[in-house]
Structure formats: structure tokens, C-alpha cells
Amino acid sequence: KIKEQLNTMEKYVNMNSHQLRVPLSNILGLVNLLKEKKRADTELSSLVENLDGEAQALDGIIKEMNTLLENEMKFHSNGDEIEASH
Numbered sequence: 001k002i003k004e005q006l007n008t009m010e011k012y013v014n015m016n017s018h019q020l021r022v023p024l025s026n027i028l029g030l031v032n033l034l035k036e037k038k039r040a041d042t043e044l045s046s047l048v049e050n051l052d053g054e055a056q057a058l059d060g061i062i063k064e065m066n067t068l069l070e071n072e073m074k075f076h077s078n079g080d081e082i083e084a085s086h
Contacts, residue, residue, distance in 0.1 A: 006073065009069060009072070009073050010073070012069060013066060013069055013070060013073070016062060016065060016066055016069070017062075017066050020062055021059070021062060024055060024058055024059055024062065027051070027055045028052070028055050028056070028059065031048060031051055031052040031055060034048045035048060035052070
């Protein structure tokens with residue numbers, strides 16, 4: 001049972017760190033391209049800045065989630081049982 005729970009957590013970490021982060025990295029790259037090419041249009045500039053801020057915030061959340069889950073896996077893999085922490 002413990003191995004199954006660890007496998008599930010590892011799949012989550014992998015999905016979170018790779019599948020979610022790849023599109024986010026693409027968004028961040030596109031935002032950087034838009035910043036380089038932005039016109040004098042202040043509304044467009046504002047939208048790009050907002051998009052960048054939200055993408056950066058999402059990136060930080062994903063990184064924090066990965067760190068928390070990795071720490072939980074390390075903590076529980078040293079014990080006899082794996083439990084979900086609340």
C-alpha cells in the first residue's frame with residue numbers, strides 16, 4: 001500500500017513539474033516576446049504585464065506545491081505509513 005501511495009505521489013510530482021510547467025514556460029516565453037515587440041499601445045502593454053504577473057504567480061504556486069509534496073514524500077517515506085497532511 002505504501003508503495004502504491006508513493007507511486008501516486010511520484011506521478012503527481014511528475015505531472016505537476018513537467019506537464020503543467022511546460023505550457024506555463026511557453027506562456028512566459030511568449031510574454032517575453034510580446035514585451036520585446038510591444039507597440040506604444042498602452043492597453044496592450046497593460047495586458048501583457050497582467051499576463052506576465054499571473055503566469056509568474058502560477059509558476060510560483062506550482063513550484064511551492066512541488067516542494068511541499070516532495071517534502072511530504074521524504075517525511076513519510078522515512079516512517080511506516082504515508083498519510084495525507086492537511
